[in-house]
Amino acid sequence: xxxxxxxxxxxxxxxxxxxxxxxxxxxxxxxxxxxxxxxxxxxxxxxxxxxxxxxxxxxxxxxxxxxxxxxxxxxxxxxxxxxxxxxxxxxxxxxxxxxxxxxxxxxxxxxxxxxxxxxxxxxxxxxxxxxxxxxxxxxxxxxxx
Numbered sequence: 001x002x003x004x005x006x007x008x009x010x011x012x013x014x015x016x017x018x019x020x021x022x023x024x025x026x027x028x029x030x031x032x033x034x035x036x037x038x039x040x041x042x043x044x045x046x047x048x049x050x051x052x053x054x055x056x057x058x059x060x061x062x063x064x065x066x067x068x069x070x071x072x073x074x075x076x077x078x079x080x081x082x083x084x085x086x087x088x089x090x091x092x093x094x095x096x097x098x099x100x101x102x103x104x105x106x107x108x109x110x111x112x113x114x115x116x117x118x119x120x121x122x123x124x125x126x127x128x129x130x131x132x133x134x135x136x137x138x139x140x141x142x143x144x145x
Contacts, residue, residue, distance in 0.1 A: 001052065005091035008046035015065070017048050017058035024074035030134045036072075044071070046133055047092050049084045057084040059092055067105030068096060068144070085114075089121050097144060104144045112136040 008014050018037070025031040040062050049057040056079035062070045070092065075084045096104065109132055110118050115125065123140035130137055 001082065003049065003051050003056075003087050005047055005087050007091075007095060008048050010066070013048050014046060016055040016112070017046050017060075020048075020058045020076055021077060022073055025072075028077065029135065031132075031135075035133050040071075045089055045095070046094075049075075049088050051079050051082060051084060054079075056082075057088055059088045061096065062090060066098075066143075067107050070106060070108040070126045073108075085117055089117075093097050094128060095145065100144070102115075105141060106144050107139060108140045109137045110140045112138060115140065124127075 003054075006013065007082070008017055019039075021036060021080075025036045026033055043061070044060040044062040046060045046064060056077070057075035059070065059073065059074070061068055061070050063069075070089075073085055073088060094109060096106070106123070107126075108118065108123070110123070112129060115138060118140050122142045124142065126139045126141050128138070
């Protein structure tokens with residue numbers, strides 16, 4: 001099994017990342033396209049995971065007034081349970097560590113079903129469970145550094 005994660009550098013890779021999000025969020029979870037592809041895509045840093053040289057997962061982060069928001073974690077169904085999301089999280093957080101010199105708060109709105117994954121990386125739940133796109137979520141936070 002060959003698993004690698006790259007920082008998206010060009011339109012071709014971004015197109016692959018968007019295709020994964022389309023499959024997972026719009027087709028599988030039936031999220032409205034306007035909710036999934038938003039005004040933050042252009043200002044975000046995107047990552048793409050390949051498993052055996054096939055696009056398998058993606059995620060992004062962006063800087064906000066509240067810290068660094070990790071978003072849009074998506075793994076193609078056939079690649080789930082094979083470490084793709086963990087590799088994305090590890091690579092992205094290492095990239096963030098190298099990109100920012102000061103301590104940063106990382107946060108995300110986790111689908112409740114994915115919370116155990118984020119907890120493995122030191123994220124702790126904060127606040128009440130809420131609905132986003134009709135899916136139960138909870139904010140999770142952790143300090144970087």
